[in-house]
Every structure is written in structure tokens, then in C-alpha cells.
Amino acid sequence: MHFLLLFSRQGKLRLQKWFTPLTDREKKKVIRDMMMLVLARPQRFCNFLQWRDLKIVYKRYASLYFCAALDNQDNELLTLEVLHRYVELLDKYFGNVCELDIIFNFEKAYFILDEFLMGGEILETSKAAVGVCLEEADTLQETVEEYMSKPAY
């Protein structure tokens, strides 16, 4: 997987993860292209499209589009499962996740993603294991914050 983008129906980027480093200019261009391509597609269309030499797999969950780019030999259906698993993880963490959760806790969304994917590959296939890691890391963070007596983000 080369990158993962989350954006809203209105074309607002909600999350971006680049597994291959690009310069800011390139990133902006890719994001623009993705939104143009994906948002233009009617709902009933299939979830795949070809863009340059990459396969784009996207899926819409409520008002959010999850969009990933992969190599030509990669398995599109597996990627759909990955997207879905990510949504499940978000759902588990936030409890019935909505777009606002991701906007206001965008760093948490990244942390979840980091525990699930790494360098574009699946890091942990077990939902439970991801949950445990996040919880532990969070308690670590929160105790430190309590120590500093500051409100949590």
C-alpha cells in the first residue's frame, strides 16, 4: 500500500498516511487527484479504479471516503478488508465512530492506524491485540499527563 487517505464528501481531507515518502507538492497533487476521481464516482460503481500505475481502492463509510493506493499485483479485495478492519478498529476505540471523532482526535486515529499498518503492510491482524496495545500506550500517556496536571487533549 502506498498511501491511505480519508476525506469527506465535501472534499476535506481528514487523515493522510504516506507509506512512501513524497514531497509536500507531490502529496498535494495526489490528494487533489484522488478526490476528483473518487468523489466523481456514483455510489453504485465498483470500489476500484486505475490511476497512473497504481490501483486505487476506496470505500465509503457514512460521509467518509477511505481511499488506498496499491501496486498492480496487490489484492484489491484484501485492501477492502484492510479498510474495513481499520473502520472496525476506529469503531471499537471510539465506540460508534463518526467523522467528528476523527477530526477532533486525529492523532488517535493515526495511532490506531500505526498499530494496524506499518510501512503499508499489515502489522497486526488481530483486533484484540491492536486494542490492547493502544490501551497500554494510552494509559502510559495519560498517567504522564496526569502527572503534569494538564487537561487531556
Next chain:
Amino acid sequence: MALKIVKGSIDRMFDKNLQDLVRGIRNHKEDEAKYISTCIDEIKQELKQDNIAVKANAVCKLTYLQMLGYDVSWAAFNIVEVMSSSKFTYKRIGYLAASQCFHESTDVIMLTTNQIRKDLSSPNQYDTGVALTGLSCFVTPDLARDLANDIMTLMSHTKPYIRKKAVLIMYKVFLKYPESLRPAFPRLKEKLEDPDPGVQSAAVNVICELARRNPKNYLSLAPLFFKLMTSSTNNWVLIKIIKLFGALTPLEPRLGKKLIEPLTNLIHSTSAMSLLYECVNTVIAVLISLSSGMPNHSASIQVMKYLGLLAMSKILKTHPKSVQSHKDLILQCLDDKDESIRLRALDLLYGMVSKKNLMEIVKKLMLHVDKAEGTTYRDELLTKIIDICSQSNYQYITNFEWYISILVELTRLEGTRHGHLIASQMLDVAIRVKAIRAFAVAQMATLLDNAHLLTGNMQRNGICEVLYAAAWICGEFSEHLENPMQTLEAMLRPKVATLPGHIQAVYVQNAAKLFATVLKSQEGNTDSTAAQETSQLMIDRLPLFVQSANLEVQERASCILQLVKYIQKLQQKDVEVAEEVNALFAGELNPVAPKAQKKVPVPEGLDLDAWINEPPSESESEDEQPKAIFAKEEPKHSRPRHTEVDEKELARRREVRKQEQANNPFYIKASPSSQKVYQDTPGVEHIPVVQIDLSVPLKVPGLPMSDQYVKLEEERRQKERAEKKKKVKKNRKEKRSGRGKKHDSGPESEEDITPAHLVDIVTEEMPEVCWSCYSQKQHSNCLSLCFGFPRPLADSEKLPVRSHRAAEALKSPVEDGDARSAAIQEPKKKSSKEKREKKKDKDRDRKVKLKYFFENYVPFILKIALPSVYLVDETMLFSPIKVYDIQGNLQDGSQVVVSVIFENKCDSFLKSMEFNVLDSLNTKLQRPEGSGPHDGLAVPFQLPPGVSNEAQFVFTVQSIVMPQKLKGTLTFIVKNEDSSTHEKLDFKLHFTCTSYLITTPCYSDAFAKLLESGDLKSSSVRLEGVNMPFHHLLARICFHHHFSVVERIDSCASMYSRSVQGHHVCLLVKTAGQTVNVDAKCDEPTLLGNVLDEIKQTFSQC
């Protein structure tokens, strides 16, 4: 310093945090750019402060702004500052910002090397974790070179969390710094066998990605991966492995051959589309490699064909339409040289037929029958043709004359074994389709006439069975015969004596029927000589049969011979006899449902169980009894008398049947919906028989050619269509509303084709048992037999459905245990009773135990892995939780019965459930004879919403010493008001070693002998922190692991159990405080180890 912190936190209070920023941006929709520029100014101020918390907050906000598209590269150094904070909270934010903002040309990256190295060796695994995660995003060749060694060390870290991250990041490192691959590879390979599945899957991922770039180097790993592929149950990993094989096979064509089998297994068993897709992808890759790399090019095409057909048969189940369009292609496959491909194609055809294409498909098949070499394949073709035509009550046949002629054509096959199949089809059609009788009789008469063609070499020819049907049809429906005399002569030819006995018998009987018909037609004439000649013919020919070696033939022939002689005498006195002779065979034959017999009440005073004669001694041989070849015996027209039902008798018989069913572990209860009141069914008249005659008689002289029917049928349909069109036109004229439908264009749909003849369909609404009385009775029975169970089966109206394991079972372990032991000992006390009664008691006892077991004993939860999550999650169609129980079979050490409870938790109706398990070498699902190893078993009930039911499946197990997990799928149709969809559910069956144990009581002296014998290996386990009374503990072991207590002295007890294969398992349980020591002995150390592990697990869960 302290002042600084205070100052910092006071400053901090006036800062915006991330949430404030987001809120602010959302509130300044109009002047967003302006708002953000002020924010950035603030952030710049914050970054200048010394307080790291403030800085981290600023960096966090910057990360958000970066996402919105603002340039934040100027803050790169601050990000590095935050990264190097010692607090995890800030470090985490710093690394996140870095991973979002840094790229290879960011110059500050060089500064991070040491910081990252420090973090990698941090004692806190999450510090290391964030460092690795961040690094994976911005790793540069320099970083890769400098850190490769550190990461390699981490690959053997004690924590799997770090190991898997380190393994995965190695891929990125390899890409940036390829020189590191060689030294790191052995360790990477090691990780393929890591005990942690996460690490394993990470290693598979990395190697798979590497192999795609340069597959050659990884060929040596193929055996290892092959092992992983066959053992892994993780779909994510499987996909990667299969992808890897897809990359490897082009280099090693031999690999392809090996792969086909596991891949086909996977294709068969998985319900995850992504896995299926990957399998198919790889199969294609394999095929391409085979065709390019191997000299025999055609083999790969064959493989491709086979797999294609296989895939189609999968698709066919859910999307028959899409497969039907490939009909021609599939028919072409019938020409293939490879028999397995042809058979696959035949299987497909069976599911593909419709009213429209049936004739065409069968015509093609008939061509193949003619061409086919080898009788096995030809026989297969023949049965398939008949199967295809007769499926679901001849649903697809629109013209039965065509079908009869097909059957007649099939009789010309030489050397087939399936003569009886054709014969029974002929009989069935002739009886059930009234309109076709005249035609059928004509055909059968020709067949009889040309019998010598069929019986060329009689001995090994199965086709002569057809004559059985022909003779019977001609006799029974002789009124339709054109020339009965000729047929009669044909039936009395001397050559008939060479036919098998049962056919001769039918010949004789039906000759008599024909004789009656002939007499009737001749008696009207003034000249009586013709009638007398007919009698003479009978008298001349019948002695041949009287001499027959076959008793049945002999008896019938002599009977009829005497009758005819008597008739001849009367004829000579000019007495009209035809009327009376015909009366012998009067009466109409009606088709009757197979279960109709049950509806016939038993006359009063008739005891079906009483012996009519003394039971025959066993020495009496059974050879002399004539074999019944067909299910349909000679029809007799005696109507059963209807008498009042004897209530007592009925009740008694019901009781007996219940007993039988209860004792039969494979008997599965029907859903209570099929309730029937027994007394309301007085006789055969109430069997509804749909009779609609719709005749289109077409007279075809001589042997029929089925082809002409294809044409005729086409014409008929066209005519019908034309008529319909007219009607539609009329309608349109009347309506003129402009909303005319396009009736005339496009192909006609299935429903539009009306059959030329209608089949008498006997609706089978007869229930096998009346369940209402059954279940009520049963409960009262159970209660009386409950031996003082603590909790009677009051809640047994609901089938037991437990969603979680311990909750219910924990309630009263002691009571349960006591109840069980009471139940076990009960039969022993009754030793003085009469033998037969005792047996009955035992059976009842067993049944009660079984039932009790299902109610209260919930040993396992069926864990269902849901790889194709969107299938199930979005709709929540089917409850993923089912409770099941695995019990060894006492009689057969290699059999295990698995009870599965299916509960429908959705709002739709579930039907056509099919239960299938991917067999392992050791454990196999028992399937009915004749079904393939991948076929599923139909679950014998349907589930309305909210209802649960239980089914049992039998498995054969070879070795019981190891626990085992089997993957399986459940397919079912979900039916709503407006739609029905096909769904699939994956699950796993866990066969624990405990399930192979059977509670067996053991006396202390026998137990002592067993221990002394010295054959047993010992092992022990220690359970810590068990906080329960000792008798609870024992009850728990008894209950969960099927042990029985042999002896108990204070805090020490000996227990015993026996496996289905006769292994003795002895336990000595001692408790001291919260520690429990279990010393165990068994003649099979592996089994013992596994059982102990399971016991340990049970107690670790409480």
C-alpha cells in the same frame, strides 16, 4: 526551575490546544485562511518557549495544519525537539509529526539518528514502538544504513510487539539499504516460525514482498511456506503466502502441481472473497507458468478447464443465470478427452437446465451418449440425463412425449447397468402423466415387439429391465393399445423364457391383463372363433412358463393357465366371459405419496407386532425368496378398509417409535411447526392429488425420435408466444394509456413456457411424526424419569442457547456433578429387574442424560472467524454464536458426534442450510455414501426468525491424542419478504481431547490394579490460585472433562476416565490452600498432556 514549570503551565492555560484549533477553524469558515495565519503566529510563539509541553502542543497543531495543506517544514527542528522528549506523551506526538511531515530531503533527519537509536533501545516497549513506526515512514538510506544493526537486534526482542514491528520495518530498510538483506535474512527466516502469530505474519509479509521483487532467491523457502499454507488458518497470512507462491511458480513449474490440491481445497472451503480471489489469481499464475515452462502444453489447459468448471459450479449455486450463458462452452467440455473434466461439466449441466434449454442440452447429451467410449462414462451420462430430466418432479419437462422417446432411445444403449433406472422412469411417467399413457403404451408395445433387439446378449445386459416396465405398462393400460393381439403374442414368445425371473413374472401377469382386453374386443364380434383362438394361444404358450425354474413365474403361470382353461370351456358353451375376466383387473391406479401408508389407520384388533406364525428359525435360508427389484411392486387395487382408530394402540405405537427415535443419536427433531393431528387423517382419499389433463396427442408411428420433439416443441412455444402477443396487443388497445410493457420483445422468461403435459404431483404433506403430542409426552416422561434432578426440565420449551460458556454452567457445579453420578448409578440398582425392561430403562436414562446435557452443559463455544466481515457485520444476519458439544461414540472408537445448535438471530427466515467442514487427514466428516469429500451436509431443518434448533454430525477420527481444529462453512439462504440471498459463514470446530473422553465409573480396586500395572506414563500439573471448595473443584473436573471420582479422602481424590479408543486416564488431585496438584497417568502420554492442558485452561478461566 520550579518557577519555570509553573510559569509554563500558566502560559499553557491561555494556549489553544488541538481541539480549540479544530473548533476555531470550523467556526471561521469564511475567513479560514486569516484565522489560520493568526494561529500559525501563535504556534510560532509557543515553539519559542522552553516548556516541552507547550512545544508538543504546538507541534500537534502543526500536524493538523499540515494535513490541511499548510507548509510546516519550517518547524522541522521543533519536531525533532519534541521527538527527543523523554516523556512518552510528547515523544508520541513528535514521531507522529515527523512521520507526517518528513521526507527524504528533509535535512534535519540526519539529526534524528542518535535519538532514534536511543529510543530503539529504550526499556519501554512503546517508546521503541513509536520510534519504529515513525521510522517506517521517513527512513532514508542513511538512516537505514546506520540503524540496520539496531533493528536486527530488535528482531529477537523478547516482546512480540517489538519483534513484529522490527520485522516489518526491515522491509523498508532492505529497500533503502539492500546490503543489509544478506546478514538479516537468516534471522528473518527464523521469524517465519516465531511462536507469536503476529510476528509470523509480519515475516510472511516481508518475505512475500521481497519475493515479488526477486523471486529466485526465495525458492528454497517454498517447503516452509507450503507447510505454513496448509496449517495456517489466518486468512490475512494465507493471502500473502498464496501471493508468494504466485510469484514463485513461474520459476519452478513443479511447484504448480503441488499447489493445485491445497488451492482447490481453499477455493472449496473459504467464504472470504479476498482469499478466493487470491487463490484464483495464483491458480492463473500457476497455469501460465505451466503452459510456458512445460513441454506438454495441453496439461495446463486441462487444469484450467477443470478449475474453471469448478469455479462455475460454485457460482452456479448463487448466480445460475450468469453460468447459463456459458452453456455452449460447457457442452464443449463434454468433448474433452479427460474424463474428470467431462464429469465436472456434467455436474454443471445438472444445475443449469431450465425449461427453455432442457431439450437442447439433453439432445447434446444424447449425441455424446452415442459417441461415448467406455461404459462407465456412458452410464454416468445416462444417469445424468435422467437426473436432469426428472429433477424436482419433472419441473423442466414441457413435453413428455419427448421424454418418453428419450427414454426409449436410451434403451438402445448396449451394456448399461442402469436399465432399472430407465424402467422406473418409464413407470413413473406413465403412471403420473395421464395424458401420456396412450403414447407411452404405443412406444412400449413397439419395444416389446422388438425385444430381441434389446436382449442381444442377455446375461450381462442390464437393459432388459426396461422390458419389465414395458410389459407392465402395456398390460396395465392395455385399453390404449392399437393392436393388443400383436402385443400379446410378443409377450408370449418362447424367447421370453430366457429373461430374468422377475421380468417373466410380470410378463405372465400382464399377458393375462392383455388377454382380458383382447377378449373384450373380440367378444363383440359375431364370430366367436377369434376369441377361442386367443384362449388357445394362451393355453399353448403358458405351459412354457409353468415349467419355469422361478417359483413366482411358475405360480402365476399355472394360476392363469387354469383360469384360461376354464374360460375356454365357457367359451365353447358360448358363454360371454369378457366382462367377468375384465373385472379381475378393474380399477384405476392413482399415484400415491411415499409416506401415504402412514395415513392409513390400523384396523381395530390388528396387532402389527404380533407374530402371525411362529418366528422363523434362523437356520432357514433366505435364498429362495424372490428379490424385489423395484420399489414399486405389482399393484393391487384393494382399498384399505377404514375403521375406527384404536386410541390405545396408537398411543402404544407412538411410544415405541419415540423410544426408537430417542435412542437413535442421529435422529434429529423436526421443528415443531410441522404439527399434525393424528386422528384427522382417515384414508387415502384425503391425499390431495392434483390432476389436470392437458393433452396434445401426437401420434408417431414406430420408434420415436426425440429430435423431432425439439422442433415440435419449438413450434408449440412459438404458437403460444404468438397467442400471448395477440392478447397483449388486445390489452394494449384496450388500455391505450401509453404504459405498455414490452411483452413481445426479448426472450421469453421461464414462467412463460407452459408444459404440454402436467404431472400428477402428489403433495407430500404427511408428517413423519406428530410432534405436538410427541414433545408434550416427552416432557412428562422426562419428569418422571428425572431421578430427582435438582432442576427439572421446565425451561425445555426453549432449545438451549447459551451465548457464553461459564455463566450458566458455573451456577451449580456440585448439583450437576451429583445429578450426573446419580444418573450413572441408577441403572446399576435395577439389576434385579427383567432383562428387557432394564435395557429400556437404560435407554431412557441415556436419553435423559443426553437431554440434560444439552440443557445445562455448555462445554464449548463455537468460535467463528469472520474474514469476510462485511458480509456478516453489515447485516447481522446470522448469529455468530452457536453452542455445540462433542461427544465420543461408545460403540465405535473412531466416531465422534458433534451437536451444533443453530440459532437464527436475525429477522429473516433461514433455509437451505448446508454444513460443511474441510476434512483433515485425521478427522473427517461422515457424509452419506456417494457424495464427494467436499460436499456439504444439508441441515435438516429451516429456521424462522428467533428460533434455534440442533443438528448432529458424525465425524470419524483416527487419532485422538491431539486436539484439533477444523475449518468449516455454513451456507444458507436468507429469505425476506422481498428477496432471498445466499450467505456464508465460516467457523471453526475445536475438537478438544476432553471430548474424546467418556465418563466411565471405576471401582477403587480396579483403579489400584490399573495403577500397579505399570503400563501408564505419568505427568502432572499444578494449578495456582484456585479459590473454590474441593468438592466444587472435583465436580468441575467431572463435569467439564468427563471424569468420575473413584475415591475421595479429605483433600485428595482419585479420578478416572476412559477415551473412546480405550485409553485409561487416571488423576490424583490434591489440594493445599489455593494450590491444586494434579498427578495424572495414562497409557498415551500425548493425550495425557493435552487433557492436562485443557484442565489447566478450564481453571484459568474461572
